[in-house]
Amino acid sequence: MRILKFVLVLLFTSSFIFFLNHPIKKEPRNIPAIGKLLNPFSGFWNNAEPYHAESDASFNFPQLSAPVKxxxxDILxxxxxxxxxxxACFVQGFIHAKYRLWQMDIATRATSGRLSEVMGPTTIKRDKMQRRKGLVFAAENTLKVWEASPEDFKNLQSYTEGVNAYINQLAESDYPIEFKLLDYKPEAWTNLKSAIFIKSMAETLCSREDDLESTNALNAFGKEIYDFLYPDLNPKQSPIIPAETEWTFDPLEIPEDSTSLLGIYQHDPFEKPAPFIGSNNWAVAGSKTKSGNPILCNDPHLRLTLPAIWYELQITTPEGSSYGVSLPGTPGIIIGFNEYISYGMTNVGHDVLDYYKIQWTNTDRSSYLLDGEQKPVRLKIETIKVKDQADIIDTVRYTEWGPVLYEDPKHPMKDLAMRWIAHDGGANELSVFRKINKAKNFEDYYDAVQGFEAPAQNIVFACTDGDIGLKVQGKFPLKRAGQGRFIRDGSSSSNGWLGFIPKDQNPQSRNPARGFVSSANQHSTAPDYPYYYHGGFEDYRGRALNDFLEKMDNITVEDMMALQGNTFSQKAADALPLLLAQSNYVPQGELEQSLLQELINWDYYFSKDSRAPILFTYWYDEFFEMTWDEIRAKRETLNAHIPYPEDWRTIALLEEDPEHVFFDMQSTHPQRETAKEIATAAFATAIKDLKTQIERDPDFNLSKYxxxxxxxxxRIDPFGSSSLNVGGDGSALNAIKGKNxxxxxxxxxxxxxxxxxxxYPGGQSGNPGSPFYDNMISHWENGRYYEKHFIKSPEALGEQTLFTETFSN
Amino acid sequence: MKIFIYSLIIAILGYLLRDLTPWWSIAIIAGIAGALARLSGIRAFFMGFLGAALLWGVYTFFVNMQNEGTLASKIGELFGNMSPIGLILITALLGGFIGGMGALTGQLGRSLFLPPRR
Structure with a gap:
């Protein structure tokens, strides 16, 4: 009897502990092992860092050649x-891992299509897509280029060793909280992962195109209407490189384009990076500033996340001292300054990804037609590991163009291959920081940034010697006029790119007469630039920025802070007077009257506590929807994706031809509407929607909207920030838009x-249990800044020193 | 009194061994105490419960205080909007139960060889 009791209790106790030590299987995500997670010593409590308890530490690593301090x-x-x-790279790797290890792990997993290994079956579709896009293939090509430069490769190797030095000394109880919640272990860092990280930036910034949608639109509407709806160039644009810039080079000869392809493509396009997230940079010459010193500004816009994408640091070697933000996963500093120069980036919208229709020559799609010959595809077997499930095997077909992305068993003749600049090994990104760390003037900067090819960036520059400049830096395909907007025939190599624009013929500007250089993702050049390019460009911010800078004088740092936070919308300034002129809506009641009055008096600033910008947004969006009902109808009848015309095109049509047949609503035939009826009806809907919101919450304002x-x-919700009290708009310099x-x-x-x-909207620590996880958000939210401690020696930090780490060899 | 002394010893040993042993070692420590303490089953359970709950509760209370509730309030949201104090209590109860069951197991193991003293 006693034995039985003992055995029963022993069994119960040990199986209870076993249960607490293992995750509970559940769809879509397992429940983490309760005991493992909740216990005070190795569970989540161990990630709850004590406040105000930082202390000095020292480490010993034989990998180092000399001690590092x-x-x-005060902000870590x-x-x-x-x-x-x-x-320095070794220690940077160590520190990146110390503060951002999970972020580094998950970002490279997401890019290379390895999420399902730790997340389970919900991410299989995404993983497959990433494998199709060949991001690891791209990273391998880049790594080969890096390896060819021993000096730079040594720094990367050190960085990787630094990351791994941290991982190797990390006890399980100290794993970042996300590893504990998702129940997996950090794995070793590799050089390839750093290359994968660079490719994730290329994916975010230079993989946008709409070849498939544009091809459908061309087929659905014919060339004349297509050109009318989707013109390449906004006549009101204010390009990045001042229009008066003269091109001093002899451009290459480009033949005419003659190919065209017909056919509607009913594939669902792959998920694309968000368009026009918005970034700004500029530099003003000393002639325009109060102090007489040039001032450089940059605010790159991206998807905002916690942990933040950036990690701030200063790196000092005997050759130079640089300060700025780095990307956890890669060595060096991406945006920043040294004692002589500063540099910053915005994205270049040029289309560097084109699709080619593949003509298979056999049913198993192992070969395709190219220049009259049968070419075999290279098969790449992708094994996707899935947590708690069998592996998934996918085969990706690589052609001369690139991997075949779209595959449709129903239309095997409409498979599409991708030609993407980021698949090329390209440049040596690692050399950029090595060179820029010791750059002292324009020539050094110019030479250093050659290492960036994809994603192409507008790199702004300012120097203590008074020089300012901006270079559209990247590798751009040489295209025939119009090439790359539509899917092309992949059976002839003559349909490919003609080569690349010679790098020294890329658009650039140095010390222009107007006293400033600037970019805000708009067109690089005026139409007289000798090479054709096409892509996604946003003109409103660029126009507003150039107008503001043109007018400003005696500029101070505070003026520049205000400009970065400026919420003026050129789009609203263009569209609202036109809409108001068309609408004959008669407001009903006091609330409607005062809302309309607010709109009429509105200064086009998207201020956080105002209501007029909401009414404008509702109105414009509704007007846009009603105007382009023809596009929506075409989408439905063809069951295919067709793009909407751009905002500027819509507003230009309203300005130039308010009677145009596109303003007619198809659903109301035979009644014939013009912009007048549409604007009035759209306003009625907009004001009704806003009234409903205000009746629900009398304090409803832009930030709440x-x-x-x-x-x-x-996407662990409690680890994100709460709702932010901010204004701004995609068309304003302060382009806060949703989660971007x-x-x-x-x-x-x-x-x-x-x-x-x-x-930046985050904090230096990636640990949600750290006081430095999201401490900078409130400064960011309120348009405040931290003055940077750009110090010459470790001692110079003085009282601002939180703690010291000594690395000896 | 004896129960409390044993509980305290469990808590102190658990604290000292926390980084050297797996998180569930508190059950074994309580088990050994249960085997040595010569208590009835219920009392042994209570002793183990108290010792482990004391350690897990007080320890997490201080961790949470020094962290100003930052992480516990976020984790609490994951557990259906539980407050940091609620999480500390759950942690203490969980630890207590494991400790109690460990002590009871120890007590029963010992009783195979020696009858318990009343």
Whole structure:
């Protein structure tokens, strides 16, 4: 009897502990092992960092060639002092891992199509897509280029060793909380993963195209209407490179384009990166500033996440000292400044991804037609590991063009291959930081940025010697006029790119007469640039930015801060007077009257506590929808994707031809509407919608309408920020839009010494249990900045020193 | 009194061994105490429960205090909007139950060889 009791209790106790030590299987996501997660010593409690308890530490790593000293300042920014760049990269890797290990892991998993291994079956579709896009193939090609430069490769190797040095000394109880919740272990970092990270940036920034949708539109409407609806160039544009710039080079000869393809493509296009997320950069010459020093500003906009995409730091070697933001997963600093120069980036919208229709020559699709010959495809077997499930095997077919992305068993003759610039090994990104860290003038900067090819960037520059400049930096395909907008015939190699625009013929500007250089994702050049390019460009912010800068004088750093936070919308300024002129809506009741009055008096600023911008947005969106009912109808009848015309095109049509047949609603035939009826009807809907909101909440305003927030990278809701009290609009410089916005705001005054200010919506630590996880969000939300501690020695930080880390060899 | 002394010993040992042993070692520590303490089953359970709950509860209370509730309030949201104090209580109860069951197991194991003293 006693034995039985003992055995029963022993069995119960041990199986209970076993149960607590294992995750509970559940769709779509397992419940983490309760005991493992909840216990005080190795569970989540161990990630709850004590406040105000930072202390000095020292480490010993034989990989280092000399001791390295790191001082952390009051917002946990490390200032690394090393004897050489290789040692600095080792410590940077160590620190990236210390603060952002899970982010590094999940970002490279997401890019390379390895999420299902830790997330389970819900991410299989996404993983398959990533494998199709060949991002690892692209990274392998890049790694080969990096390996060919021993000096740079050594720094990467050190970075990887630094990351792994951290991982190797990490106890399970100290794993970042996300590993505990998702129940997996960190794996070793590799050089390839750093290359994969670079490719994730290319995917985000230069994989946007609408070849399939445009091809459908061309077929559905014919060339004349297509050209009318989707013109390449906005006549009101204000290009990045000043229009008066003269091209001093002899351009290459480009033949005419003659191919065209017909056919409706009913594939669902792959998920694409968000369009026009919005980034700005500019530099003003000393002639326009109060101090006489050039000032450089940059706010790159990206999808906002916690942990933030950026990690801030200073790296000092005997060759130079740089400060700025880095990408956890890669060595060096991406955007920043040194003692002589500063540099910043916005994205270039050129279309560098084109689709080619593949003609298979056999039913198993193992060969295809190219220049009259049968070419075999290269098969790449992709094994997708899935948590708690059998592996999934997918075969990706690689052609001369690139991988075949779209495959449709019902239309085997309409499979499409992708030609993407980021698949090419291209340039040596690693060399950029090595060179820029010691750059002292325009020539050094110009030489350093050659290492960036994809994603192409508008790289702005300012120097303490007074120079300013901007280079549209990247590798751009040489195309015939119009090439790349539509799917092309992949059976003839003559349909391919003609080569690349010679790099020294890329658009650029140095010390222009107007006293400033700027970019905001708009067209690179005026139409007289000798090479054709096409892509996604946003003109409203660029126009507003250039207008503001043109008018400004005696500029101070505070003026520049205000400009980064400026919410003026050129789009609203263009559209609203036209809409108001058309509408003959008679407001009913006091509320409607006052709302209409607010709109009439509106200054076109998307201020967080105002209501007029909501009414405008509702109105414009409804007007847009009603105007393009023909597009929606075509989409439905053809069951295919067709793009909507751009905003500027819609507004131009309203301005130039309010009687145009496109303003007629198809659903009301034989009644014939013009812009007048549409604008009036759209306003009625808009004001009704706003009234409903105000009746529900009398304090309803733009920030409540926007509901912007910074979500957690792994969509663990409580790890994201709460709702933010912000204004802004996609068409304004302060382009906060949903969960996108300025991922880093930086202002650098190029005096002696250089003074810099910056902020990003996040914190230096990736640990949701750290006081430094999201501490900078409130500054960012309120348009405030941190003055940067750009120090010459570890001791110079003085009282701002939080703690010190000493790395010895 | 003896129960409390044993409970305290369990808590102290658990604390000292926390980084060297797996999280469930508190059950074994309580088990050994249960085997040595010569208590009735219920009392042994109570002793183990108290010792482990004390350690898990007080420890997490201080962790949470030093963290100003930052992480616990986020994790609490995952557990259906539980407050940090609620999470500390759950943690303490869970630890207590494991400790209690461990002690009871120890007590029963010992009783195979020696009758318990009343």
């Amino acid at each position: 790191v001082v952390y300042d 920014v490390p200032h690394i002092f090393a004897d050489n760049l290789s040692d 926007k509901q912007s927030s910074v979500p957690h990278l792994g 916005g300025p991922s880093w705001r930086m202002i650098v005054e190029m005096g002696t010494p250089v003074k810099a200010y910056g902020v």
